[in-house]
Amino acid sequence: MKPVCLVIGAGAGIGGTVGARFAREGYHAVLCRRSDEEGLRVLVEGIESEGGSASGYLLDAMQPDVIEDRIAAVEDEIGPIEVVLFNLGAQIGDRPLADTSYKAFEMGWRLATFALYRTAKAVCPRMEERGKGTILVTSATAAVRGNKGQHSHAAAMGGRRMLCQTLNAEFSPKGIHVAHVLVDGAVDAPDTLGKMLGPEGFQKLREARGQEHDGLLLPAKMAETYLHLAQQHRSAWTHEIDLRAYSDRPWWNH
Amino acid sequence: MKPVCLVIGAGAGIGGTVGARFAREGYHAVLCRRSDEEGLRVLVEGIESEGGSASGYLLDAMQPDVIEDRIAAVEDEIGPIEVVLFNLGAQIGDRPLADTSYKAFEMGWRLATFALYRTAKAVCPRMEERGKGTILVTSATAAVRGNKGQHSHAAAMGGRRMLCQTLNAEFSPKGIHVAHVLVDGAVDAPDTLGKMLGPEGFQKLREARGQEHDGLLLPAKMAETYLHLAQQHRSAWTHEIDLRAYSDRPWWNH
Amino acid sequence: MKPVCLVIGAGAGIGGTVGARFAREGYHAVLCRRSDEEGLRVLVEGIESEGGSASGYLLDAMQPDVIEDRIAAVEDEIGPIEVVLFNLGAQIGDRPLADTSYKAFEMGWRLATFALYRTAKAVCPRMEERGKGTILVTSATAAVRGNKGQHSHAAAMGGRRMLCQTLNAEFSPKGIHVAHVLVDGAVDAPDTLGKMLGPEGFQKLREARGQEHDGLLLPAKMAETYLHLAQQHRSAWTHEIDLRAYSDRPWWNH
């Protein structure tokens, strides 16, 4: 039985690509995303066409029980979850406080903070029993600095970062590796950045910095680091790591 | 008409003491707390007996509209809010993940993060119109590191810290001073630490480090720094400051 | 006998102004600077003309023994040093690595890091014996992030910040208050920024952001915060605080 890599937030960017990378490494990839059944099917078939194994599920993390139930079902029906990639985002672009609704602020927390806590509640006891497991959390610059207009996103990601630290403090000595991956730059991801910019804008950005100049974070390359984190020996674990394109400015520089 | 200092979270520790300090400085202190009408009366009368002016209200920040309505009523009936001290905490002690309920985790966020956002939503437009205002946010070590058992508290305070940064980024140039006060140590506060430890334990801690040795943070002394922050000239504002007793170890040392 | 406030790095900006503020508070200000005897005389006479008391010395912190000897002489001849303001900078502007000489890199360390260590070596034993004292260290953004071209300055200030933490760890429990003041923005200081920009450029910047708009850090206003730090009760000490103009962007925002 293959070990399972569960991806929560499996779009065509980081989530789907990292899932596929783990599948190539011998994991069964379980891909979960909120919508776009067709896109999900494409990801799963892409993995299978390479000889890998995967399953796909629609999962709306705003709903109660769905994360918990999915984890239970995967463990029962597919196999032990060895790796979780928690990849849900809540970036809604820059909005002044006046234009940030209560609903948007709460949704940020529900998706980016509370859903990780729910995931941990469901998966950590199982990993703890097995004495091992890996939880990889995609994070963003907003976890370490609150920029103008990022009220919802920064509050959610800042809470998420601290939650990763409390999870690590409790579960690292029990053999569960929690890693907070600070993605500090624009990702070449059609499902998120692409939708935010629109097809033309995204194509323009890609041409300006993307393929040739490697100035956008390429998910296929990022996946190597996610995989490396999951393969680190427990005597030398990473809890926090940043990633950005060589030509990009780190968040702390101006 | 006196300027108003609104305290959200006015127990007998930081909140009530800082409120009284501002009252001595000529502000009308509006003290809000969740419960203990008698304790609230004592605080208000204490201020009045010193010749100051104050009002007290019970306010449960878990409830919808109560913050927003209180701010509107204060502005209408008492006067312009020049200073807000946001002092709600959500420390529930150390609990393993298994013992941290969904309800507790959400409550942490509602009190420590969402209530600040609601406060800002209600008060910032008024301050912006007047071109000035101060929002002082009491924070805790959990805002910068996630310790074992602090799942709810750290996630909430980490989100709050980032929210303070996004508020500062938007409103500082508009004349609103947002300051994040990192209280990094035990406070000599009967309503919070006192209740957590019980009367005997609290007395014991006080005797061990408190009065003579100044080893607990004394609210009356902390109040001087809160006041100083509110009095800083806009050419030299502080956004983040830490406070701890001289004999205590900073959070980053072991 | 008046308590002494020793200022190492007393130009016409932060150093001289903070010294004068402490003099108004009843301290004898000892102002030390590398050069410009005339400028030093003006500062001392300015303090005296306000009824304060001050002394001035030229002191080149690159030279051996001069800091140590000055501290010994002040203690012997003037009185116990209660407050040190360590205000030496080593900003040499942005320079690519190729244009940063060994000499410049070493000078940054000698002035901004080693001179603070020498100061602490000389003054801490005396303060420790008296059970009290305050060391205020002016710092810069370069202490927390290394920007392009800041090789010498950032390395020196980063080392200085860690040194402040080790000094605090050892001496805070002994009654010595060490505070690291992160000056995160341009200061309205003719002796440093003024010289860097030249008279016209400085005047232009001043007009653009300075007086009316309070967009440069005004030393006279900063001095209030330095004084407040020295007056904090030992139950509520600050180790790190940032300062910037309301209209300026904090270092972490872009």
Place this chain on the structure above:
Amino acid sequence: MKPVCLVIGAGAGIGGTVGARFAREGYHAVLCRRSDEEGLRVLVEGIESEGGSASGYLLDAMQPDVIEDRIAAVEDEIGPIEVVLFNLGAQIGDRPLADTSYKAFEMGWRLATFALYRTAKAVCPRMEERGKGTILVTSATAAVRGNKGQHSHAAAMGGRRMLCQTLNAEFSPKGIHVAHVLVDGAVDAPDTLGKMLGPEGFQKLREARGQEHDGLLLPAKMAETYLHLAQQHRSAWTHEIDLRAYSDRPWWNH
């Protein structure tokens, strides 16, 4: 011609082990250390006995020109340096300020900060001309917090961390990958920790946490992460990463 991996600070712990790992990956390892010619010979022969290629040199980084000359000689006689591992430490144990001599403080800076700057001065222009290169810098907890007694070490490592950031800011867009590896725990290294604790103490610590429990950082496992960093695609580079044993507490937790 093999690419060169130059190790400055190649003891039997991280330096020698990472050098050997790169040699297995096809690099020619150039191992430099201050003393112990016999130990150096053992490392080189160990690499060669595995079919790898290596050279060893004694190099005292306190001396002028030796780093610069070694880099020039390696480039001339062996080949282009693709990877530098800068691994010099300056940990001298915990010492009160009174017991930290000027000499020790300066030596910390010369080895841990200035030697990195000298290395960068010598190697960056060559890497820049080739449009690629990797500089891996082993760092320590003291780079991010100043503990009691760490005056020399923390000041040196804090400066080193900022220097890594300024190097990154200037050279990352030119294709040079600078990574700051925060080693946050005790390393199973006979040449450093072993010497500090003495043979018995080291054996005891090893037995308590070492082999079976993986509670000390094992250099052979750390080497995988160093190698991964050097192999990251330039669209997804890491500048800062932490490493510690699963059972160890991160520096920010108490």
